[in-house]
Amino acid sequence: xxxxxxxxxxxxLPLAGLLVRAPWSTMPERLAEPQVLExxxxxxxxxxxxxxVCLVLGVPLAWLLARVPFPGRRLVRALVTIPxxxxxxxxxxxxxxxxxxxxxxxxxxxxxxxxxLPFTTAxxxxxxxxxxxxxxVISVEGALRAADLRYEEAAATLGASxxxxxxxxxxxxxxxxxxxxAVLCWARALGEFGATITFAGNFPGRTQTMPLAVYLALETExxxxxxxxxxxxxxxxxxxxxxxxxxxxxx
Numbered sequence: 045x046x047x048x049x050x051x052x053x054x055x056x057l058p059l060a061g062l063l064v065r066a067p068w069s070t071m072p073e074r075l076a077e078p079q080v081l082e083x084x085x086x087x088x089x090x091x092x093x094x095x096x097v098c099l100v101l102g103v104p105l106a107w108l109l110a111r112v113p114f115p116g117r118r119l120v121r122a123l124v125t126i127p128x129x130x131x132x133x134x135x136x137x138x139x140x141x142x143x144x145x146x147x148x149x150x151x152x153x154x155x156x157x158x159x160x161l162p163f164t165t166a167x168x169x170x171x172x173x174x175x176x177x178x179x180x181v182i183s184v185e186g187a188l189r190a191a192d193l194r195y196e197e198a199a200a201t202l203g204a205s206x207x208x209x210x211x212x213x214x215x216x217x218x219x220x221x222x223x224x225x226a227v228l229c230w231a232r233a234l235g236e237f238g239a240t241i242t243f244a245g246n247f248p249g250r251t252q253t254m255p256l257a258v259y260l261a262l263e264t265e266x267x268x269x270x271x272x273x274x275x276x277x278x279x280x281x282x283x284x285x286x287x288x289x290x291x292x293x294x295x
Contacts, residue, residue, distance in 0.1 A: 059277065062273055062277060063274070066271065066274050067267045067271065070267070074271045075271065079248060079252075080257070080272065082248065083253060083254050083272070084254055084275065086165070086249070086250075086251075086253055087234055087253040087255075087276075088234075088279075090169050090233070091230050091233040093169050094170075094172035094176060094229075094233040095176070095180075095226055095229050095230040095233060097169065097173045098173050098176055098177040098226075099180065099222070099229075101173075102180040102181045102184065102225070102229075103180075103184055105124065105181055106181045106183075106184035106185040106188060107184075107188060109121050109124070109185050110185045110188035110189050111188060124177075124178060125182065126178075127175050127178050128178045128179075131238065132237065132238025132239040133238040133242050135171070135175055135238070136238060136239035136240070136243040137242055139162075139167075139171060139239065139242075139243040140162060140242065140243055143161045143162065143170065144161075144162050145162065150162070161243075162243055162244065162245075163244055163245040163247065163250075163251060164250065165244075165250055165251060167243055167244035167245075167251065168244045168251050170243070170244075171236060171240045171242075172232075172233035173233070175233070175239050176229040176233040176236070179225055179228040180222075180228070183221050183222070183225030183228065184221050184222055186221060187217070187220065187221020187222065188218055188221070191218055192217070195217065196209050196213050199213045230283065234253075234254070234276070234279070234283075235255055235276070236255065237255040237259065240253060240256065241256055246259075246260065254272060254276045255276070258272045
């Protein structure tokens with residue numbers, strides 16, 4: 045019990061510090077500043093788009109890892125989870141080497157389509173999706189492995205096609221896992237810093253998300269950094285409590 049209380053204190057005390065040191069008297073004025081609202085809007089938009097990208101790419105990948113045996117599956121699973129332990133700055137450097145203007149793929153994109161990802165809003169989405177997708181893949185793969193295959197086999201025996209089985213049987217079974225993974229993915233994308241600043245830069249209105257705005261404000265105006273941090277904390281807690289408790293705990 046003592047160790048549990050110590051662990052809770054270790055996690056909660058820094059967050060309480062934000063509340064204690066927050067400049068409450070000037071909070072409304074600081075929250076209404078255009079750069080704060082713009083950074084918040086950009087963070088919410090890019091995190092949501094990145095989560096959508098992760099859903100489109102991550103669910104099939106999780107299905108492949110959970111249901112399709114193939115040589116090297118363990119290696120593929122390890123590669124998929126590397127962004128979980130890879131320093132985000134290293135991830136940003138890797139993205140630059142592949143998708144930068146002189147990167148392996150980025151050079152071809154610019155010469156063929158005249159399109160460059162680094163230091164753009166799309167680059168923010170790419171960086172956030174890169175670091176956040178493993179959370180979705182792991183969650184969905186776990187849900188697929190835990191799903192009872194007898195329901196799918198029964199539906200197939202009754203003549204249902206693979207698509208119908210997936211849509212009418214498998215998806216409802218793994219829906220809580222997908223939602224949980226999407227929520228974790230969104231929260232991770234919302235708080236992404238290292239890969240974003242390395243790959244997309246820190247340009248207000250274009251690539252400056254809330255974590256980047258906090259970093260910039262901390263160097264010049266600590267009170268503003270506290271306000272931004274508190275706002276990001278409130279948004280994160282509200283989303284996690286509102287979605288995860290509704291869809292995961294109730295399930």
